[in-house]
Amino acid sequence: MTRRRDTRTGGTISRRAFLAGSAGGAALALAGCATGTDQLFSGGGSGTRITVAIVSNSQMEDAISLSYLFEQEHPGIHPDFVSLPENEARAKITADVSTQGGEFDVVMISNYETPMWSANGWLANLQPYINATPGYDAQDFLPQLRATLSHQGDLYSVPFYGESSFLMYRKDLMAKYGITMPDKPTWKQVDQIAETIHSKGLVGICMRGDPGWGENLAPMDTVINSYGGRWFDPQWQAQLTSSEVTHAVSDYVSLVQKYGEPGAPAAGFSECATLYSQGDAAMWYDATSAVSTIEDPASSKVAGKNGYAWAPTQDGRPSGWLYTWSLAIPKTCQHKQAAWDFISWMTSKSYIKTVGEKLGWSHVPPGSRFSSYQIPQYKKLSSVYGPLTLQSINATNSAHPCLQPVPYTGVQFLDIPEFQDLGTNVSEQFSAAIAGSQSVPSALSQAQKYAQAVGQTYRK
Amino acid sequence: MTSADVAVPAAQTAEPALYTGKRAKRRSNSLTWGIVGWVVGIIFFFPVLWMVLTSFKTEAEAYTNTPHIVFSPTLSQYKAVFSSGLWPYVANSAFATIVSTILVLVLATPCAFALSLRPVKKTRDVLFFFISTKMLPVVAAIIPIYIAARDLHLLDNIFTLVILYTAMNLPIAVWMMRSFFLEVPGELLEAAEMDGAPLRRTVVEVILPIVAPGLAATALICCIFSWNEFFFAVNITATQAATVPVFLVGFISSEGLYFAQLAAAATVATLPVVLAGWIAQRQLVRGLSFGAIK
Numbered sequence: 001m002t003r004r005r006d007t008r009t010g011g012t013i014s015r016r017a018f019l020a021g022s023a024g025g026a027a028l029a030l031a032g033c034a035t036g037t038d039q040l041f042s043g044g045g046s047g048t049r050i051t052v053a054i055v056s057n058s059q060m061e062d063a064i065s066l067s068y069l070f071e072q073e074h075p076g077i078h079p080d081f082v083s084l085p086e087n088e089a090r091a092k093i094t095a096d097v098s099t100q101g102g103e104f105d106v107v108m109i110s111n112y113e114t115p116m117w118s119a120n121g122w123l124a125n126l127q128p129y130i131n132a133t134p135g136y137d138a139q140d141f142l143p144q145l146r147a148t149l150s151h152q153g154d155l156y157s158v159p160f161y162g163e164s165s166f167l168m169y170r171k172d173l174m175a176k177y178g179i180t181m182p183d184k185p186t187w188k189q190v191d192q193i194a195e196t197i198h199s200k201g202l203v204g205i206c207m208r209g210d211p212g213w214g215e216n217l218a219p220m221d222t223v224i225n226s227y228g229g230r231w232f233d234p235q236w237q238a239q240l241t242s243s244e245v246t247h248a249v250s251d252y253v254s255l256v257q258k259y260g261e262p263g264a265p266a267a268g269f270s271e272c273a274t275l276y277s278q279g280d281a282a283m284w285y286d287a288t289s290a291v292s293t294i295e296d297p298a299s300s301k302v303a304g305k306n307g308y309a310w311a312p313t314q315d316g317r318p319s320g321w322l323y324t325w326s327l328a329i330p331k332t333c334q335h336k337q338a339a340w341d342f343i344s345w346m347t348s349k350s351y352i353k354t355v356g357e358k359l360g361w362s363h364v365p366p367g368s369r370f371s372s373y374q375i376p377q378y379k380k381l382s383s384v385y386g387p388l389t390l391q392s393i394n395a396t397n398s399a400h401p402c403l404q405p406v407p408y409t410g411v412q413f414l415d416i417p418e419f420q421d422l423g424t425n426v427s428e429q430f431s432a433a434i435a436g437s438q439s440v441p442s443a444l445s446q447a448q449k450y451a452q453a454v455g456q457t458y459r460k
Numbered sequence: 461m462t463s464a465d466v467a468v469p470a471a472q473t474a475e476p477a478l479y480t481g482k483r484a485k486r487r488s489n490s491l492t493w494g495i496v497g498w499v500v501g502i503i504f505f506f507p508v509l510w511m512v513l514t515s516f517k518t519e520a521e522a523y524t525n526t527p528h529i530v531f532s533p534t535l536s537q538y539k540a541v542f543s544s545g546l547w548p549y550v551a552n553s554a555f556a557t558i559v560s561t562i563l564v565l566v567l568a569t570p571c572a573f574a575l576s577l578r579p580v581k582k583t584r585d586v587l588f589f590f591i592s593t594k595m596l597p598v599v600a601a602i603i604p605i606y607i608a609a610r611d612l613h614l615l616d617n618i619f620t621l622v623i624l625y626t627a628m629n630l631p632i633a634v635w636m637m638r639s640f641f642l643e644v645p646g647e648l649l650e651a652a653e654m655d656g657a658p659l660r661r662t663v664v665e666v667i668l669p670i671v672a673p674g675l676a677a678t679a680l681i682c683c684i685f686s687w688n689e690f691f692f693a694v695n696i697t698a699t700q701a702a703t704v705p706v707f708l709v710g711f712i713s714s715e716g717l718y719f720a721q722l723a724a725a726a727t728v729a730t731l732p733v734v735l736a737g738w739i740a741q742r743q744l745v746r747g748l749s750f751g752a753i754k
Binding site: 051053055056057058061080081082083084085086088091092095099101102103104214268269270271273274277278287289290292293299300301 | 518519520523524606607610615616694695698699700702706709710711712713714715716717718719
């Protein structure tokens with residue numbers, strides 16, 4: 001038997017039922033809201049609440065999951081977290097700090113923001129807090145990180161983790177095909193190895209192709225630097241159509257197009273990490289922190305099969321990038337001591353040990369403290385990649401990133417406020433070149449126009 | 461028997477042949493449109509299906525280059541989502557959605573009634589003004605809104621979202637409700653007036669029952685827009701008033717694998733809207749066609 005709808009009465013009955021249901025649902029939802037929002041509005045409990053804005057990378061999520069330990073140690077301080085993806089977090093934190101919004105007590109920023117924001121007077125000087133915290137040992141942070149996070153000799157943010165870039169490769173595949181990976185490979189050697197591997201049916205090398213100043217531009221800039229290229233000369237004349245830059249970008253694009261991952265124009269860290277960790281690629285040039293993904297047996301089929309080489313170079317100089325996610329206190333913060341208590345907990349030596357013991361040693365935030373690499377368990381785990389991570393970070397020179405003189409600092413970025421827009425626009429051109437929808441000279445010509453517009457503002 | 465044995469008038473044979481041809485053509489057309497409908501439906505539904513499937517995968521499986529259709533399902537992503545403090549975000553979303561929708565209906569209904577059934581000289585200008593507010597990109601207004609909210613100490617406050625969502629949905633609701641009111645036969649209003657019914661009674665007992673499906677459709681559209689709104693939420697809120705879309709993006713990582721967990725969170729986040737749409741689907745379809753077809 002089938003039920004037949006009475007279209008004449010059905011509307012009225014179902015409307016009533018619908019309205020009743022809606023009213024009931026609304027009442028329930030509002031009741032639920034009352035509970036939920038009441039908890040939120042009240043702030044829940046006594047003590048000082050601090051709002052922490054962080055980037056939603058796995059190491060930061062670990063910190064959130066362990067924050068109950070901080071609350072046990074500091075019963076009067078309750079951290080609330082705002083965890084957002086990199087781009088959203090950057091935009092939101094920038095809006096708050098630059099407008100003195102006062103929403104956040106602790107912000108996660110990088111070595112891109114710290115020098116500019118501390119010079120603008122937007123951040124609290126952390127040096128007095130560091131000096132007043134026994135056992136914090138700021139000298140234990142890697143010197144390159146300290147230098148890039150300091151203003152006039154004082155630290156304005158402290159590193160949570162740091163990274164450079166290096167070449168990851170499959171030792172088993174290299175042995176299988178009789179290839180010897182040099183300790184410090186050149187881009188030409190990488191090209192040859194990628195060609196050999198590619199001829200066997202595997203992806204030769206994974207390199208980022210997706211647009212974004214923190215995406216394809218990060219590795220691309222290291223290649224440009226290594227080829228002797230630069231964005232601007234000391235008079236802020238754009239140099240993106242120079243022969244060095246053209247050569248560098250052409251080689252990068254050619255390498256990815258010929259031997260790179262499928263869908264390269266849209267491939268970023270995650271896509272490359274997946275391809276490589278599933279055993280479908282022989283090499284991957286990316287952040288040193290990628291070891292957390294590829295050496296994790298739970299998600300990687302190639303854990304323990306990897307070798308590591310210095311970032312490929314063209315001129316023989318170390319070419320790896322330098323990046324760090326660090327924690328700072330905005331000048332507007334009303335609870336600076338509580339904020340510092342949290343920061344000092346999250347960037348302390350004991351936190352590193354806690355992460356290792358509670359979550360596993362592969363979760364340790366890498367590349368921030370020398371002492372992390374002295375912990376026996378972590379030293380053993382990171383024996384293959386740990387020393388090179390430290391060496392790569394220590395070999396960077398963000399004050400003089402290029403062979404020729406430049407008016408800016410920063411290895412894979414230019415430490416100027418305009419770079420977020422400029423870099424993203426330029427990276428879109430590079431991504432289009434990788435996609436083959438425009439030629440490298442055409443992409444560089446457009447990029448040059450963008451750079452000239454920015455350079456002009458500095459020439460005035 | 462041959463055709464010569466029975467003399468059939470030409471008109472009698474021609475007509476059924478014509479009917480058969482037309483019927484066959486109609487059936488063929490219907491089949492074609494049916495196939496087109498299914499194809500379009502599948503194309504629209506496929507991303508949703510893919511999201512749900514991905515939510516039951518491990519992160520490594522979610523990223524495989526040749527996507528796996530057959531896999532061992534796991535609930536681990538859902539466990540991670542529910543253990544990530546989802547409920548305060550749901551509560552905030554529900555509060556902002558329900559309260560703003562109620563406010564929109566309360567304000568839009570009399571407004572639309574006046575603009576449709578009691579038009580004045582500048583009605584068209586007023587309507588254009590309403591819809592013109594939707595022409596400004598939201599991003600262009602965010603800095604003044606942010607600074608105003610900051611100065612009024614309304615940052616990270618759920619009532620700020622309620623105000624913004626009400627303002628955001630009001631023009632659409634007025635336009636939608638107006639089109640529903642225009643469908644009400646004028647004779648009914650005249651009859652009610654002749655029977656001496658006051659305006660309030662006419663509205664409540666005559667007009668509202670007729671436009672109820674339209675009201676439901678408008679409410680649902682407002683609910684969907686408010687529930688899914690991300691831009692204001694991410695810029696104006698932090699820890700106290702953040703909504704579900706803000707919670708969702710927290711699973712995106714620039715250096716890690718996150719597709720499966722994000723898919724699980726997105727599936728959970730879409731459930732209330734899907735449920736609301738399913739409950740109100742008859743009203744929604746009637747309401748949308750009621751106002752749209754003239």
